Amino acid sequence: IIRRNSDKNTSAKTALSLAQIGEFSFAIFALAGAEKLISEEMASFLILVSVISMILTPFIIGNIYKLSSYFEKEFYESDVITPIERKDHIIVAGFAMLGxxxxxxxxxxxxxxxxxxxNLKHVLHARKLGYMAYFGHLNKLPVLESLRVKEAQAIIITMSSEQNRRLISEAVLGYNKEANVIVKIDSVDERKSMRDLPELKFVDASFEVADLLVQRAIKK
Structure with missing residues (x-):
């Protein structure tokens, strides 16, 4: 019923959630064995399966999004990203004008x-343009892991919000101290406010624009 009225990903998550066998099955299998409805070997086997099911349940529930993604990728749920198969890639954080x-x-x-x-609208627009884009927050550990930040060549942070730029910078460097993080900043004050993150590489928008203006002005 769920499969017919829901998408494949929701159906897979529901099936995984209901897959475990409850402890009441012990009594049923033991009684069935005692009444000779099934053999003792079969009863023992079914009880063993029940125990294994109960042991695996916390793992299944804790990783239900990753497991369900093998049935169908889920692009519209924030921070639910199937681990990518890339390395030496560049991660662009943000897809507003600069992104x-x-x-x-x-x-x-x-x-x-x-x-x-x-921003889901930005993600959908990026996908429409043919880019591989994901919906989520780069400051969250599951996203950092799924996007293989440790194998990335660089992370370019293009967000317009100073708070978001700092939040992502801290998360990425906290996850991988050796990460090549390049962040756009808008002022000298912002650079000073990030002095506690010396690993960052800054591109100061004001200085870059000023330099271009001067180059254009004196160009012969």
């Missing part, structure tokens, strides 16, 4: 990159 420009530039250079955004 779009970065993605277009990376694509023109044939770079191996993916996009992560906590």
């Amino acid at each position: 779009k420009i970065v993605a277009a530039s990376l694509q023109s250079k044939g770079a191996n990159f993916i996009i992560i955004s906590d």
Whole structure:
């Protein structure tokens, strides 16, 4: 019934949640064996299966999203990402105006990159453009693991919010101290506020724009 009225991913999660055998089965199997309805060997085997099922239940429930993703990928649920099969890739965090420009530039250079955004509209738009984009928060451990941040060549943070930039920077470096994190900042004050994260590489928007303006002005 659930399969007919729900998507495959929901059906898989429901099936996994209901797969375990309850302790009441012990009494049923023992009684069936005592009444010779089934052989003693079969009763022992079924009881063993029940025990294994109960042992595995916490693992199944704790990893239900990853397990269900083998049946169908779930793009529309935040932070539910099937582990990717990539390495030496670039992760672009954010897909607003700057993120779009970065993605277009990376694509023109044939770079191996993916996009992560906590804005579903941005994710859907990125996918429509042909990019591999994921819906989630890069400051969460399951997302960091699924996107294989430790194997990434670089993480480019393009968010417009200073708070989000810091939150993601702290999470990525906390997960992988050696990560190559490049973050766009808007002011010298923001750079000073991130002095406790010396591993970061900054691109100061004001300085970069000023430099381009000067170059254009004196260009012959």
